[in-house]
Amino acid sequence: MTIKDTPEEWEIRATETPFVGNKTSVRTDDVVMPDGHVARRDYQVHPGSVAVLALDDAGRVLVLRQYRHPVRHKLWEIPAGLLDVPGENPLHAAQRELYEEAHVKAEDWRVLTDVYTTPGGCDEAVRIFLARDLSEADGERFEVEHEEADMELARVTLAELVRGVLAGGLHNNCLVVGVLSLVAAQNGDGLDALRPAEAPWPARPFEA
Template sequence: MALTEKQVDSTNVFDGRLLHVYKDNIILPNGHRSTREYIKHLGAVAVVALDDEGRIAIEHQFRYPFQAELIEIPAGKLDYADEDHLEAAQRELREETGIVAREYEYLGPFYPTCAYSTEVIHLYLARGLSFGERELDEDESINFEMVSLERMVDLVLAGKVPDGKTQTAILAVWAKLKKNV
């Protein structure tokens, strides 16, 4: 059975600085009509920065929608639609932690909210770290520390890290290292 939905028309409902909300009328595979409301997002990058001692860069950041401080890996949105993902990952890691890495490995895409958003977060593993000064944006308040990968895996598995990109990237790196891939 075909699964593709066909767009009939699209209405831009809201245009913000970060988010752009659309409402589309569609035809379902069975021929019925329906609507889809979704958010267009430029995309983002996230980095597991792994040092020679098996520690990774972890950030503590207040997230307004949840009114809570969350544990995350360094990440940030793309500055423009066709920005090179690797360059964005390098920029975000440097700005938020002061870390510059000699090598980057692409781990793959992560779709955090595929039911209602076009956001894709490109995940990277960074190694060969050197530490310098952070360059936080004026609207960022981030505490940063190096924590053992094993400790972070334990926290993820214990349900203490609710951020999806962080869970996915940490477990992907952990599995990759265990399998020597």
């Protein structure tokens, strides 16, 4: 048997949107269960995100430290951001985020992994890219604001990040998934066997 997620949609008897925010909203659906009962499910509707695991020639990962108010922590993360426009090409969004948050560009891009962050309560889908052959971006730095104004940047070895993840010291979803996926790829078929940067993404279809 092939272990693979499959699309499926159960009958929805009623739906409403009790909250609409700046970037996300909350939806309530009355869903018909397999036993015939109707259950109410509340979940966050999210535009989707991209994240970038940027790996330099010395084997270090570009990480940033940022305050995250919902969890009351400063978290070490990899560059990431929302898909600002429906149907936006995720590669273009990832290149933008790497430039804006780290003032870095990359010549080699691959898809590292695709995940649903919290499928029990949110429809957010994230595509995590691997970016290599890094260099300083041209032009002036992007002007940051809000939480990003306090952001710290660092380059950390992959081994140190793995130790931090397994010791329970690093918690950001994209960093954890990205780092462990990178190690798995290195120990498997190799980084050049990863999917191309423009690989289809059914969770968030886009124009090439």
